[in-house]
Amino acid sequence: TPGRSAGTRPGAGGLVRVRGAREHNLSNIDVDIPRDALVVFSGVSGSGKSSLAFGTLYAEAQRRYLESVAPYARRLIDQVGVPDVDAIDGLPPAVALQQQRGSPGVRSSVGSVTTLSSLLRMLYSRAGSYPPRQPMLFAEDFSPNTAQGACPECHGLGHVYAVTEQSMVPDPSLSIRDRAIAAWPPAWHGQNLRDILVTLGYDVDRPWRALPKKERDWILFTDEQPVVPVYAGFTPKETRTALRRKEEPSYMGTFSSARRYVLHTFATTQSAQMKQRAARYMVGRVCPACDGRRLKREALSVRFAGMDIGTLAGLPLDRIAETLRPAAEGRFAVVSGAGATMGRAAGRRASARRVAAGGAAHAGASDVRRTPELSEEKRIAAQRIAHDLVERIGTLQALGLGYLSLDRAAPTLSPGELQRLRLATQIRSNLFGVVYVLDEPTAGLHPADGEALQRALAELRRAGNSVFVVEHDLEMMRRADWLVDIGPGAGQHGGRVLYSGPPAGLAQVSGSRTAPYLFARRGTPRRPPREPRQWLQLRGVHRNNLHGLDARIPLGAFTAVTGVSGSGKSSLVSQALVELVCRHLGHDPVAEQTESGAPRADAVAPTAGRIAAGADAVRRLVDVDQKPIGRTPRSNLATYTGLFDHVRRLFAGTRQARARRYDAGRFSFNVAKGRCDTCEGEGFVSVELLFMPSVYAPCPACHGARYNAKTLEVRWQERNIAEVLAMTVEEALAFFEAEPAVRRPLALLEAIGLGYLRLGQPATELSGGEAQRIKLATELQRSQRGDTLYVLDEPTTGLHPLDVDRLMAQLHGLVDAGNTVVVVEHEMRVVADADWVIDIGPGAGEDGGRVVAEGPPRAVAAAGGSRTAPYLRQALG
Numbered sequence: 001t002p003g004r005s006a007g008t009r010p011g012a013g014g015l016v017r018v019r020g021a022r023e024h025n026l027s028n029i030d031v032d033i034p035r036d037a038l039v040v041f042s043g044v045s046g047s048g049k050s051s052l053a054f055g056t057l058y059a060e061a062q063r064r065y066l067e068s069v070a071p072y073a074r075r076l077i078d079q080v081g082v083p084d085v086d087a088i089d090g091l092p093p094a095v096a097l098q099q100q101r102g103s104p105g106v107r108s109s110v111g112s113v114t115t116l117s118s119l120l121r122m123l124y125s126r127a128g129s130y131p132p133r134q135p136m137l138f139a140e141d142f143s144p145n146t147a148q149g150a151c152p153e154c155h156g157l158g159h160v161y162a163v164t165e166q167s168m169v170p171d172p173s174l175s176i177r178d179r180a181i182a183a184w185p186p187a188w189h190g191q192n193l194r195d196i197l198v199t200l201g202y203d204v205d206r207p208w209r210a211l212p213k214k215e216r217d218w219i220l221f222t223d224e225q226p227v228v229p230v231y232a233g234f235t236p237k238e239t240r241t242a243l244r245r246k247e248e249p250s251y252m253g254t255f256s257s258a259r260r261y262v263l264h265t266f267a268t269t270q271s272a273q274m275k276q277r278a279a280r281y282m283v284g285r286v287c288p289a290c291d292g293r294r295l296k297r298e299a300l301s302v303r304f305a306g307m308d309i310g311t312l313a314g315l316p317l318d319r320i321a322e323t324l325r326p327a328a329e330g331r332f333a334v335v336s337g338a339g340a341t342m343g344r345a346a347g348r349r350a351s352a353r354r355v356a357a358g359g360a361a362h363a364g365a366s367d368v369r370r371t372p373e374l375s376e377e378k379r380i381a382a383q384r385i386a387h388d389l390v391e392r393i394g395t396l397q398a399l400g401l402g403y404l405s406l407d408r409a410a411p412t413l414s415p416g417e418l419q420r421l422r423l424a425t426q427i428r429s430n431l432f433g434v435v436y437v438l439d440e441p442t443a444g445l446h447p448a449d450g451e452a453l454q455r456a457l458a459e460l461r462r463a464g465n466s467v468f469v470v471e472h473d474l475e476m477m478r479r480a481d482w483l484v485d486i487g488p489g490a491g492q493h494g495g496r497v498l499y500s501g502p503p504a505g506l507a508q509v510s511g512s513r514t515a516p517y518l519f520a521r522r523g524t525p526r527r528p529p530r531e532p533r534q535w536l537q538l539r540g541v542h543r544n545n546l547h548g549l550d551a552r553i554p555l556g557a558f559t560a561v562t563g564v565s566g567s568g569k570s571s572l573v574s575q576a577l578v579e580l581v582c583r584h585l586g587h588d589p590v591a592e593q594t595e596s597g598a599p600r601a602d603a604v605a606p607t608a609g610r611i612a613a614g615a616d617a618v619r620r621l622v623d624v625d626q627k628p629i630g631r632t633p634r635s636n637l638a639t640y641t642g643l644f645d646h647v648r649r650l651f652a653g654t655r656q657a658r659a660r661r662y663d664a665g666r667f668s669f670n671v672a673k674g675r676c677d678t679c680e681g682e683g684f685v686s687v688e689l690l691f692m693p694s695v696y697a698p699c700p701a702c703h704g705a706r707y708n709a710k711t712l713e714v715r716w717q718e719r720n721i722a723e724v725l726a727m728t729v730e731e732a733l734a735f736f737e738a739e740p741a742v743r744r745p746l747a748l749l750e751a752i753g754l755g756y757l758r759l760g761q762p763a764t765e766l767s768g769g770e771a772q773r774i775k776l777a778t779e780l781q782r783s784q785r786g787d788t789l790y791v792l793d794e795p796t797t798g799l800h801p802l803d804v805d806r807l808m809a810q811l812h813g814l815v816d817a818g819n820t821v822v823v824v825e826h827e828m829r830v831v832a833d834a835d836w837v838i839d840i841g842p843g844a845g846e847d848g849g850r851v852v853a854e855g856p857p858r859a860v861a862a863a864g865g866s867r868t869a870p871y872l873r874q875a876l877g
């Protein structure tokens with residue numbers, strides 16, 4: 001194992017002793033875990049790994065910390081509850097790096113998550129070259145997220161939204177009566193606007209394109225809001241007569257142009273649906289004032305290494321490091337025309353010392369000629385800050401993230417990328433004596449990038465920390481100092497410690513579901529690859545780092561797309577392929593929305609490219625992504641899959657419910673009549689805390705049941721509705737044995753390895769992988785007609801190898817039924833079992849974006865120049 005010799009010996013720090021842990025499904029377990037070691041917690045999904053690592057160990061460390069820093073937190077701790085455990089000895093303070101559930105704020109970026117942005121702003125403020133006579137700016141003036149830094153035109157967004165005739169009138173051959181103005185509201189409100197136009201004398205029966213431009217512009221863009229008489233239900237001719245005779249109108253109507261309506265709705269509506277609808281008619285384009293660089297003009301006029309801060313922040317970290325390295329090493333480039341020369345390091349260091357000693361900021365070294373822009377003080381500041389930046393970027397590069405740019409919005413990052421960003425920030429923080437608790441840090445990592453991660457974790461450990469990892473990656477388990485295997489099954493079938501010791505010892509444990517995979521001789525795939533017969537041909541694809549890529553995907557087959565992180569797999573599969581097929585099927589362009597409801601920034605540049613062949617063989621596209629199935633605790637797997645509708649109907653059908661005239665709505669926690677008033681059906685209330693993120697505590701009125709007492713009196717087969725929501729899928733399967741409509745979705749959830757989830761588990765508590773599998777189960781529940789293209793981005797994230805096998809069985813079943821499956825995947829066992837492999841690369845960012853190798857797994861495994869090939873060869877045995 002690398003790096004063992006340096007630093008502390010693993011386990012030298014003694015033991016963390018856990019006694020009587022009972023959190024969630026843990027069955028009163030005792031376990032001793034070494035400190036100062038890399039410890040992996042393994043087991044199938046739902047076995048209790050997180051309940052031990054996060055729910056018990058981290059939660060307890062957190063509780064002790066809260067108690068020590070804030071005595072007033074005691075009340076809070078009482079409310080939130082303490083982990084259910086008798087005792088834990090030897091537990092150091094802990095830092096959790098959990099995969100983000102839900103998405104981070106729209107305005108956070110790689111730069112803000114890593115705090116590199118503030119350092120870069122300091123560099124520009126203190127050491128940038130300013131145009132003559134421009135006063136020095138503060139660091140905040142370089143931030144697009146502050147009022148003083150943001151571009152006044154786009155408020156720091158980098159793009160502006162506009163409505164155009166094209167966006168609001170997609171089909172100009174229609175008349176206004178036939179809804180040419182698609183952006184106008186539907187139903188009555190839209191009719192009202194049309195009637196107003198009739199009163200105003202516009203022809204609503206001619207095709208839109210036949211109307212004079214002046215009229216079209218007024219209807220779409222005017223800010224006037226005339227109030228006119230409306231004769232509802234009258235023909236244009238009858239309206240004209242009525243107007244002439246000054247008849248009493250049905251009512252007075254207020255006109256609103258389509259632009260006014262769209263922008264007003266977007267800005268003010270409370271309904272997410274309305275907002276989304278309005279956004280559909282808005283087009284984003286790069287802000288003309290700042291050219292997408294998001295800052296005010298003065299800030300953009302300051303340069304470092306010849307570049308403004310917006311341009312620099314848009315480069316991949318690899319390029320930023322390259323750009324800053326000369327300054328970090330004290331080599332300053334000649335500033336164009338200003339006559340600066342490079343100084344020798346020795347001379348500069350001498351003057352640096354003088355300044356530091358409080359002497360006059362006067363450069364004594366004769367070989368340094370100063371420029372007005374870059375004075376001696378500036379050079380010293382520049383070197384120090386640039387050095388720090390280059391070092392910190394180095395850590396990110398080591399974790400395989402050098403392809404990201406600083407201004408990359410955090411919501412566009414995968415959870416794995418985000419976790420590694422946070423990990424890198426921790427590594428630089430120089431803490432020691434801490435337990436880091438991580439959640440599947442290999443998620444989204446190509447095996448080649450996994451090695452860098454191993455080194456980073458080893459470094460944390462060597463510095464005197466304990467690293468506890470919940471992980472499914474077999475390589476990570478092999479390299480651990482210690483393995484804790486939980487199981488054997490999920491939920492009530494798990495929760496026991498099957499093994500705790502050095503990895504090799506697990507081989508002797510017969511009940512372990514992990515052991516067979518960890519010690520398996522790597523075998524050959526189970527069946528020969530299917531022969532591709534027909535192809536979906538993509539031509540000239542431009543998206544992110546794909547520049548004119550041609551690619552082909554076999555139809556009726558299982559394709560795995562591989563490549564190192566950042567090589568362009570998602571750009572090809574989840575973005576370009578999905579968008580092009582959607583366009584061909586005539587769907588709306590995939591309406592990606594940010595949290596604020598605004599169209600996503602990258603919707604500014606849609607995918608370029610076309611489908612040259614095969615498109616007609618695809619009749620439906622299903623993108624099974626890892627986005628949450630809902631953003632509030634009000635959605636859960638029962639509501640998402642639709643099975644809760646059937647359950648509520650069963651309750652409404654009981655004699656008790658009928659006697660009280662309770663309908664199915666009564667049994668929804670989203671409807672006022674049946675739910676608990678105090679928490680409005682959420683089951684918990686949020687407790688706001690000064691200086692800390694708010695936390696949730698069970699509702700004091702219903703204790704988490706979500707319903708009012710009256711509703712809970714109604715029972716079906718002796719259970720009330722809250723008790724049903726508290727069941728796991730597996731329990732519910734037995735309970736609803738005789739109800740096919742409920743049984744069917746439950747059986748699919750179970751088959752896909754989700755038997756351990758509770759029906760009422762809020763969407764916000766589900767991991768991305770669980771959300772993805774729920775979507776897949778919901779999809780499997782529909783009748784299969786073939787000809788569907790399924791797209792999945794890293795479906796094995798968060799899955800134990802055993803669960804991976806179950807998932808693969810389902811996906812291969814879809815292919816057998818005549819469908820096409822395309823997955824982005826790092827797990828080589830899955831790739832080895834595919835019919836076709838497309839390897840993208842060879843590197844990340846601009847070093848990637850090409851098809852390096854394609855073919856059946858064995859062919860790609862033999863390809864030269866592919867970074868995937870060696871790992872695939874191993875998996876093929």
Ligand code: ADP
Nearest residue numbers: 024025044045046047048049050051491756757
């Ligand atoms: P793993 O990390 O091994 O996938 P978990 O520790 O997340 O497993 O889950 C173990 C069991 O505890 C599962 O049956 C799960 O449904 C249950 N569980 C997880 N989180 C909660 C929670 N917040 N409340 C109640 N039960 C939970």
Ligand code: ADP
Nearest residue numbers: 403412544545565566567568569570571602845
């Ligand atoms: P992979 O899926 O192979 O990890 P991606 O397709 O996500 O790779 O990324 C390929 C390149 O495109 C990288 O340089 C990445 O930073 C960039 N990229 C990906 N998604 C976006 C996005 N939404 N906005 C800007 N750049 C992106």
Ligand code: ZN
Nearest residue numbers: 151154287290
């Ligand atoms: Zn702007």
Ligand code: ZN
Nearest residue numbers: 676679699702
């Ligand atoms: Zn309540």
